[in-house]
Amino acid sequence: MGALDGVRVVELAGIGPGPFCGMMLADMGADVIRVDRTASVRGGDPDSPPPRVNDRGRRSVGVDLKSEQGREVVMRLVEGADMIFEGFRPGVAERLGVGPDDCLARNPAIVYGRMTGWGQDGPYAMTAGHDINYIALAGVLGHIGRADGGPVPPLNLVGDFGGGGMYLAFGMVCALVEARTSGMGQVVDAAMVDGAASLMGFFHGMLETGLHVPGRGRNMLDTGAHFYDVYECSDGEWISLGSIEPQFYAEMVQRLGLDPDDFADQYDRDRWPELKQKVAAVVATRTRDEWDGILEGSDVCYAPVLTVAEAARHPHNVERGTFVEVAGLTQPGPAPRLSRTPGGISRPPAHPGQHTDEVLALAGYDAGEILSLRESGAVS
Secondary structure, eight states: OTTTTTEEEEEOOTHHHHHHHHHHHTTTTTTEEEEEEEGGOOOOTTOOSSSOOGTEEEEEEETTTTSSSHHHHHHHHHHHHHHHEOOOTTHHHHTTTTTTTHHHHTTTTOEEEEEEOOOOSSSSTTSSSOOHHHHTTTGGGOOSSSHHHHOOOOIIIIIIIIIIHHHHHHEEEEHHHHHHHHOOOOOOEEEEEHHHHTTTHHHHHHHHHHOSSTTOOOOOOTTTTTEEOOOOOOOOOOOEOOOSSHHHHHHHHHHHTTOOOOOTTTTTTTHHHHHHHHHHHHHHSOOOOHHHHHHTTTOOOOEEEOOOOHHHSSHHHHHTOEEETTEEEEEEEOOOOOOSSOOOOOOOOOOOTTTTHHHHHTTOHHHHHHHHHHTTTTTT
């Protein structure tokens, strides 16, 4: 019984942020039905689910959205749903007959989520793009990187997942709460460029006050400071230090065996490069495991830099159950954690179309109608 138990969501299958949003909703108990294209339905053993973590927790129905019968299948699902979301370019859902006006006409209380990179309007709205482009235009990418190098894309975490799928899920749940009061649905326009820009709000304030200066690798949080960075150990592994507060900084200096007088002025920006070299030289004298023994459990603000595989085995993550195993695949568990209605993984990722008959029956189709839809190619 997750917090979203009883909420039904129709997901028009897409890539990147859409599946991440669907996973978040499903992890919190929503009944998410993914509408896959019939062209993507190629069979598959239900006992061997595909290793697409972001597709977990929902059923899949294969539908030809370009056919009138296929469109009607989606509309029948919409009638019994609380939310629907899509990740098409602006105007595509309208051309397919499954846009906001179409869905709200069939279910006036439905929340309609739209996931795009650039948004539903604006000069870039109709152009292609990916995470790297959205965070570039949002003013994020230009601030990530070291002083002696160019911008460094932080995987696709900031645009696709943080600024995209997470904002879409948040917006849809907000709209659902309001719909439960008003009885009226609405459209949620989630653009990755908007979400990524929102994530940078803290730094807009920092730049205005001069606490963050233009340029990469010159500031406290962008690898400019010697007390907030990653350092290589003697074995080629890395550790992270984040000793911002004075008391934590003092402990870092003491535990690393540094000269307190030499490191007395923590915020002297002119000395940061020099002090960073001195910290690096000390860290390079020991292995990562040795630094674990010295720094773990202290207030230095320390952690070893782990790979995905190492993170799943770390004692802290093991004790908290941060990672779980589903159908033989180790993956992050649901987050955040709710005390009374915790999230859960109801099922592993589905093969496209795996639950077509089950979902059609849920939508009210009888066996004869399902057979007719199959024969026509409207579903698969």
